[in-house]
């Protein structure tokens with residue numbers, strides 16, 4: 267790998283000569299400072315920061331992020347200080363390097379109060395400049411790619427941490443390519459037997475299905491052309507970890523509805539819906555598999571129409587229909603939303619991405635660092651379900667949440683006055699368990715007797731538990 271690989275990738279989306287010069291300057295500085303260090307693989311150390319910068323260029327990160335990626339291990343491993351980075355480059359780049367250096371020390375598994383406090387500061391800091399976490403993601407991805415040189419224990423530890431922390435972050439930032447690769451690499455070290463077995467099966471089924479898939483691709487391409495809808499179609503195969511998870515649920519490869527996908531890229535939202543009709547006229551949809559993420563985007567802003575049909579053979583094929591812009595957001599993630607000048611998280615981005623909104627909410631709602639860390643792990647990094655309001659707003663809740671949890675997420679008044687919930691059109695009791703993608707309307711009554719005390723143990727989120735407790739505290743005081 268050489269500096270030219272990086273420069274050529276950056277030039278694809280950035281022609282600013284001053285910035286290109288700055289990137290080269292950072293590379294040669296890093297090369298010089300790391301010159302006496304080697305990686306465990308025996309390679310020169312500079313190969314690592316260079317690889318990190320290349321990963322960042324593939325998500326079209328801005329020049330400051332690339333430079334900080336090249337310098338990310340400098341402060342930790344060499345004599346150069348943050349002050350010197352400020353004077354050689356600028357204070358923005360210094361802040362990014364400083365942020366990454368601090369995250370280096372974070373430990374999510376520790377119970378230690380000081381560590382929890384630092385982690386809190388860091389995660390809150392992420393909402394200030396999300397580029398720090400993008401560099402950290404790229405750093406982790408390259409470390410996972412080169413994990414074979416670590417001890418067996420270290421491999422397992424890193425793979426678990428990657429699945430628990432970095433995969434959810436990559437998902438929440440919408441960086442699907444990074445997320446998929448991190449998952450596959452984690453599986454490779456946690457369960458090598460399954461990894462290699464599925465990898466072989468996947469290759470074979472891909473080979474068997476290719477011909478049928480191309481026939482389907484051409485038929486769709488033609489019908490859209492005949493109807494004057496400009497289009498471009500790509501094929502996609504589910505990642506190994508995704509298949510592994512489906513298999514654990516008892517599905518065979520041919521039963522996985524999105525094992526094979528066609529991505530149909532069109533110009534406008536209108537064309538998305540028109541295309542869906544034409545595609546269904548050729549390939550009737552499987553009942554219940556049609557998803558409209560354009561009218562109801564995922565919390566990470568993923569938008570697309572999904573439908574599943576039998577293709578030319580026996581194999582199910584998922585068709586994703588999206589505009590160019592939607593496709594860009596799905597492959598670049600959050601960086602697709604960056605403005606040229608103002609790349610720091612602005613309020614609009616914070617509200618667009620549920621991840622940041624939740625982070626800010628949890629930060630405000632709890633004073634205890636350990637509790638903050640636990641909530642972050644559960645609510646944001648853990649297994650979540652996504653619930654739709656009738657208006658199409660998406661609210662993220664942990665698995666096992668009830669309509670009461672959902673009600674308190676809306677606001678205190680709705681929580682305090684809930685009497686029932688309409689879940690997907692059906693009348694349900696307040697403590698009904700919610701499932702991913704449920705559409706939920708909360709029924710309230712101002713004359714209700716308030717939340718029941720026993721709900722505290724039955725609802726899931728600390729937020730709902732706390733609110734019900736404080737409802738009773740208040741009633742006790744007012745009765746006095």
Ligand code: MN
Pocket residue numbers: 314338339405
């Ligand atoms: Mn590193």
